[in-house]
Amino acid sequence: MPTPTYTLIASSTVGSGGASSIDFSSIPSTYTDLCVKVSARRSDTSEGYLSLRFNANSGSNYSNRTLRGTGSAASSSADNSTTFLDFWVIDGTGYTANTFASTDIYIPNYAGSTNKSVSADNVAEGNTNTMYMQMTAGIWAQTTAINQITLYAAGAPSGTFAQYSTAYLYGISNS
Amino acid sequence: MPAARTYEPIATYTASGSSTTFSFTSISSTYTDLRLVINGTLTSNQGIKMRFNSDSTSKYSYTRMYGNGTSAGTDTSANRDAIDVGYQISSSRQMTTIDIINANNSTTNKVCLYRLTATANDGALAGVGLWYPTTKVAITTIDLVAGANYVSGTTATLYGITAA
Numbered sequence: 142m143p144t145p146t147y148t149l150i151a152s153s154t155v156g157s158g159g160a161s162s163i164d165f166s167s168i169p170s171t172y173t174d175l176c177v178k179v180s181a182r183r184s185d186t187s188e189g190y191l192s193l194r195f196n197a198n199s200g201s202n203y204s205n206r207t208l209r210g211t212g213s214a215a216s217s218s219a220d221n222s223t224t225f226l227d228f229w230v231i232d233g234t235g236y237t238a239n240t241f242a243s244t245d246i247y248i249p250n251y252a253g254s255t256n257k258s259v260s261a262d263n264v265a266e267g268n269t270n271t272m273y274m275q276m277t278a279g280i281w282a283q284t285t286a287i288n289q290i291t292l293y294a295a296g297a298p299s300g301t302f303a304q305y306s307t308a309y310l311y312g313i314s315n316s
Numbered sequence: 317m318p319a320a321r322t323y324e325p326i327a328t329y330t331a332s333g334s335s336t337t338f339s340f341t342s343i344s345s346t347y348t349d350l351r352l353v354i355n356g357t358l359t360s361n362q363g364i365k366m367r368f369n370s371d372s373t374s375k376y377s378y379t380r381m382y383g384n385g386t387s388a389g390t391d392t393s394a395n396r397d398a399i400d401v402g403y404q405i406s407s408s409r410q411m412t413t414i415d416i417i418n419a420n421n422s423t424t425n426k427v428c429l430y431r432l433t434a435t436a437n438d439g440a441l442a443g444v445g446l447w448y449p450t451t452k453v454a455i456t457t458i459d460l461v462a463g464a465n466y467v468s469g470t471t472a473t474l475y476g477i478t479a480a
Binding site: 146147206207215216250258277279280314316 | 386439
């Protein structure tokens with residue numbers, strides 16, 4: 142039987158109490174790339190970032206460039222040497238009900254010995270005037286293999302993932 | 317009989333540091349769509365051009381949007397001899413993904429969607445490219461030609477996606 146190319150490693154669904162983070166640990170090093178697909182909403186009124194750390198690394202090792210559209214304007218921003226990799230935005234309770242933001246995160250060569258590139262698409266649409274789509278080019282400036290990914294409903298203030306938020310971690314094999 | 321895989325690796329190459337080109341040849345006609353993933357960088361700041369079936373005539377065009385960390389921009393170019401899939405910065409690893417939709421038919425021009433992920437220069441870039449040869453053919457060869465050598469360890473992987 143051929144080796145599957147695209148394999149579900151782990152999944153997480155947030156329960157009724159909400160969750161401040163979603164954690165994937167003990168990620169095997171046997172794949173080539175990783176892909177994380179997130180559907181998330183905050184239990185807090187305001188919107189906020191979907192934030193990520195690798196290997197629980199809280200050092201200033203994350204940087205990004207973004208391209209963002211709101212339906213009325215396009216913009217770009219940069220963050221250098223930060224303690225999270227941030228993706229904008231996750232809906233809060235003040236947004237359209239029963240609507241979750243979607244984020245697709247791709248991490249090539251996650252088990253290699255070089256710095257780690259990250260590509261992410263984040264979209265939040267609610268049939269209202271101000272919504273967002275953002276492309277993020279990120280980097281984790283560490284050469285260790287990734288064996289843990291932790292997602293946070295961060296922002297100002299840091300928040301909570303709402304019930305029914307989900308995250309799926311996939312491994313992709315190139316042979 | 318085990319089901320055929322929907323998403324299948326076709327070939328992967330790792331640069332030795334002395335080549336400016338990744339070439340994928342004899343691509344099977346059994347795939348509906350193709351996906352390329354490139355991770356690494358070049359030995360100097362240069363771009364990567366993509367060509368199909370060794371066609372270097374002026375039969376390519378593209379439109380791109382990008383955010384460089386300061387401002388958002390867009391550009392377009394027609395009648396090119398290749399699709400420019402993004403400028404690589406030698407000091408930082410980048411990731412480029414290219415999706416070629418409906419690659420295996422002899423009736424349509426070929427459209428691709430591509431993404432460059434870099435934390436310098438073009439930053440977050442998305443583009444659409446078009447190959448419009450006079451005679452419509454399936455894609456059997458893809459060349460990724462860089463303006464400088466790929467850094468040793470840079471990888472390029474081609475995946476095939478089947479619709480049935």
